[in-house]
Amino acid sequence: MLPDERTTHSTTLALPTDVEALVAAPGRGVAKPLVTFLRSQNINVQTATDTDGAFEEALLHPPDVVLVDDRILPTGGIDLCQRLKANARTHFVPVIVFVLNDLRHFRIRAIAAGADAVFTPTTDAQERRTRLWALLRTRALFRQIERKQRTQGTEIVDRRRWLSLFLQDLKGSVSALQGDVDFMANFAPPHGDPRRDDFQDSVDDARSVFDLLLLNVRTVADFERHEGGQLVLTESTFALGDLAREVHRELNRQAVLAGRKLLVAPAARPSIQTSAQPSDRPVVADRELVKRAVMNLILHGLLRGQSKEPIVLRTQAVGAAARLVVSMPGEPLRPDWRTMFEPYTPSGTASVGYGLGLAMASTVAELHRGRLWVEEEPPAGSAFVLQVGSDGAPGGVERGGPAPAGGKTGRS
Numbered sequence: 001m002l003p004d005e006r007t008t009h010s011t012t013l014a015l016p017t018d019v020e021a022l023v024a025a026p027g028r029g030v031a032k033p034l035v036t037f038l039r040s041q042n043i044n045v046q047t048a049t050d051t052d053g054a055f056e057e058a059l060l061h062p063p064d065v066v067l068v069d070d071r072i073l074p075t076g077g078i079d080l081c082q083r084l085k086a087n088a089r090t091h092f093v094p095v096i097v098f099v100l101n102d103l104r105h106f107r108i109r110a111i112a113a114g115a116d117a118v119f120t121p122t123t124d125a126q127e128r129r130t131r132l133w134a135l136l137r138t139r140a141l142f143r144q145i146e147r148k149q150r151t152q153g154t155e156i157v158d159r160r161r162w163l164s165l166f167l168q169d170l171k172g173s174v175s176a177l178q179g180d181v182d183f184m185a186n187f188a189p190p191h192g193d194p195r196r197d198d199f200q201d202s203v204d205d206a207r208s209v210f211d212l213l214l215l216n217v218r219t220v221a222d223f224e225r226h227e228g229g230q231l232v233l234t235e236s237t238f239a240l241g242d243l244a245r246e247v248h249r250e251l252n253r254q255a256v257l258a259g260r261k262l263l264v265a266p267a268a269r270p271s272i273q274t275s276a277q278p279s280d281r282p283v284v285a286d287r288e289l290v291k292r293a294v295m296n297l298i299l300h301g302l303l304r305g306q307s308k309e310p311i312v313l314r315t316q317a318v319g320a321a322a323r324l325v326v327s328m329p330g331e332p333l334r335p336d337w338r339t340m341f342e343p344y345t346p347s348g349t350a351s352v353g354y355g356l357g358l359a360m361a362s363t364v365a366e367l368h369r370g371r372l373w374v375e376e377e378p379p380a381g382s383a384f385v386l387q388v389g390s391d392g393a394p395g396g397v398e399r400g401g402p403a404p405a406g407g408k409t410g411r412s
Helices: 028-039 051-060 077-086 104-112 125-185 195-227 240-253 287-304 337-341 357-367
Strands: 020-024 044-048 065-069 095-098 117-119 235-239 262-264 282-286 311-318 321-328 371-376 382-388
Touching: 020 028, 020 051, 028 044, 028 065, 044 051, 051 065, 051 077, 065 077, 065 125, 077 095, 077 104, 095 125, 104 117, 117 125, 125 195, 195 287, 195 357, 235 240, 240 287, 240 311, 240 321, 282 287, 287 311, 287 321, 287 357, 287 382, 337 357, 357 371, 357 382
Parallel strands: 020 044, 020 065, 065 095, 095 117, 262 311
Antiparallel strands: 235 282, 311 321, 321 382, 371 382
């Protein structure tokens, strides 16, 4: 016996006696040499005398290895091997086929059926032992990975369930605080009182904080539902121009601009394509999802630059698609801007990163058969371009043209 035939079994298998084997042979006399060989390796053995019984036993109690004599009836060992390898429950169970004839033709048939090893009467005992334990080690490692994946899957489900409940509670708490602030607003000092402006500013600041917090909560909830395959689009027909004006009103009402201005351009500038036109064309999309995506893009623009120049929203129609452009003055985005659409990508030297806002905006675009990308806007500045619907342009990155954002595609 080679000194390392079973050297790794102690780390991948609990004990040699924990190994279960199934021997499929046409009779007890034919099966005896195979059973003796396995028991000499301290392996537990079950036997079956026909192909249907062997297949049923393997399905009910998947063994660690199956040894098949090709003479088994009624269909033969090679057919049994093919059935085992075609079934999802037994596909990764090692199958060793014994063929009485050492002809090359029989060995090729067994290998084509999925056999992990082919033994013949001329295969010596040392090679049989070595090959057997090599297959058992692979099977044991696969089972460890399988158990780990099942455990991780359960943990992920539990974590998402906990996160969903937490977000629901957080949303309720923020809504309650918003109600308290609205109630306090009824006690503002009368007009003419010098304290009234300060009081109103404090109320507006509190409302802004809660509105932004709710936006972030909803973004995380949307992302988690999308990752879990539970995000359902509620589509309606609306114009992107109307949505842009609504976002403009809300952000100004929420007083989140901190001295900045947000403008809705009355007409589109041809910075993307010369054929671009202002878009009040109706689109079919999930209005709330698109709205949250646009607000996240604007908030990123507000946070990233020091320029006091206004951020401009404009809409365009290109082919069958509609685009909403968020123009941001200041330093252009860095060359590797595509990475910012990945969840929690590090933001330069900042340890926090980009979070989920941009990642979810990219996902929203793709859920609506569109794209999200960045363009430079001379003389300085950049623009997020959120497209809803396909314009028929080929995919890929083109100089001066749209580049697909990172993230997952598909519709939930």
